[in-house]
Amino acid sequence: MIDERKELKIQAYLDGELTIFGRYKVNRLLAHNAEARRLHAELNSIQELLHHNELDHPLPEDKESFRTRITHQLRVEGEGTSRVPNRIRPVLKWVAASAATALIIFAGVYSLMSPENSNQTPAHVLLGGESIEPEAANASFITFKSESAKLSVVWVDTKSSPVASPIN
Amino acid sequence: MPIKNNNNEIGDSELVDSARHGDTVAFGELIGRHSDKIYNRAFSIMRNREDALDISQEAWIKAWQRLSQFNGRSSFLTWINRITINLCLDCLRRNKRFNAESMDQIDEESGGVERQLPIETPNPTRRLERHELRERIDEALQQISHEHRTVLILHEFEGLEYKEIAEAMECSIGTVMSRLFYARRKMAVLLSGLRQEGY
Structure with a gap:
């Protein structure tokens, strides 16, 4: 009985997966070993039998309704997103994220370099005193949200003194 | 447009x-x-x-x-x-069908029962009708494990090389070779009836 390693070599020979040297070795084995030749014949016949003999399993439902169902689903999904072509979407996301980051950095740098603005948050400076989300009277932070960039930034203002609100 | x-x-x-x-x-x-x-x-x-x-x-x-x-x-x-x-x-x-079946296949893939089987050589004297032949092959495919069948399909029907199959199935080339070998030998046994019918 030929060993498992040789069996797999014979198979690889049949599948064209051997190097020239590997093929030479299997050729020698086949020339001198009757069992190797029988195994080669069996594997070869199975390979030929399977080749081009796959049974077709057609779609078990009406092709038109299958097509309609998928295209309808694609349209519904498409309506849920923007009409921007797919290939541009990643670029736009990147631009939005970069713009948001640049905006925050600019606001931070500007507020640090301007002593007269020390009582204002960077967003106040940048947006002319208007925060993106309305601040509560006693709040010492603001929130910046960008849906397109999927980014939220909370700016905590440690410079402003707390404001006591009367409790009724 | x-x-x-x-x-x-x-x-x-x-x-x-x-x-x-x-x-x-x-x-x-x-x-x-x-x-x-x-x-x-x-x-x-x-x-x-x-x-x-x-x-x-x-x-x-x-x-x-x-x-x-x-x-x-x-x-x-x-x-x-x-x-x-x-x-x-x-x-x-x-x-997790793979995992469940793998437990049964450890013995097979390390040189189990298929290695002891006699080598089958079909006799090409009679040709079955193409559709009947395909049905018989399909029935035989139905009887082998998912892992063996998948390797066989990817190699014989999809024409993928060992390396491509190994990548798709996330296993080694050695495992692909072993699975393919035993899948073919099982198919030879399952289709040995074709020999008696003169295929």
Whole structure:
């Protein structure tokens, strides 16, 4: 009985997966070993039998309704997103994220370099005193949200003194 | 530019180009052309009608979402076929069918019962009707494990090389060779009846 390693070599020979040297070795084995030749014949016949003999399993439902169902689903999904072509979407996301980051950095740098603005948050400076989300009277932070960039930034203002609100 | 008419005269690559620009009609034409083949591949691996239908539907939706990644180096059919195969393999992994069966296959793959079987050599004196022959082969495929069948399908029907199969199935080339060997030997035994019938 030929060993498992040789069996797999014979198979690889049949599948064209051997190097020239590997093929030479299997050729020698086949020339001198009757069992190797029988195994080669069996594997070869199975390979030929399977080749081009796959049974077709057609779609078990009406092709038109299958097509309609998928295209309808694609349209519904498409309506849920923007009409921007797919290939541009990643670029736009990147631009939005970069713009948001640049905006925050600019606001931070500007507020640090301007002593007269020390009582204002960077967003106040940048947006002319208007925060993106309305601040509560006693709040010492603001929130910046960008849906397109999927980014939220909370700016905590440690410079402003707390404001006591009367409790009724 | 949406495609409205005479889609039969238009090649797949043109339909893909239109679909890339959001033309669902063009994509629908691709579905109409290749849905049978995609379902067939899903069924051949999953051997279950519902799973195959779900996977083939998912494959079309994934293909639409990833059209921008299709580089045209292979045909559209080859590309979506690979998506389908990957979905099938993912599904089999999720269902843990692989793991459950692997326990039974350890013995087989390390030189178990198939190594002791006599070598079968079919006699090509009579040809069965092509459809009957295909049905017999399909029945035999039904009887072997998912792992053995998948390797056999990817190699014999999809024409993938050992390395490509190993990548798809996330295993070593040695495992692919071993599975393929025992799958073929099992098929030889299961189809040995064809020999008695003179095939």
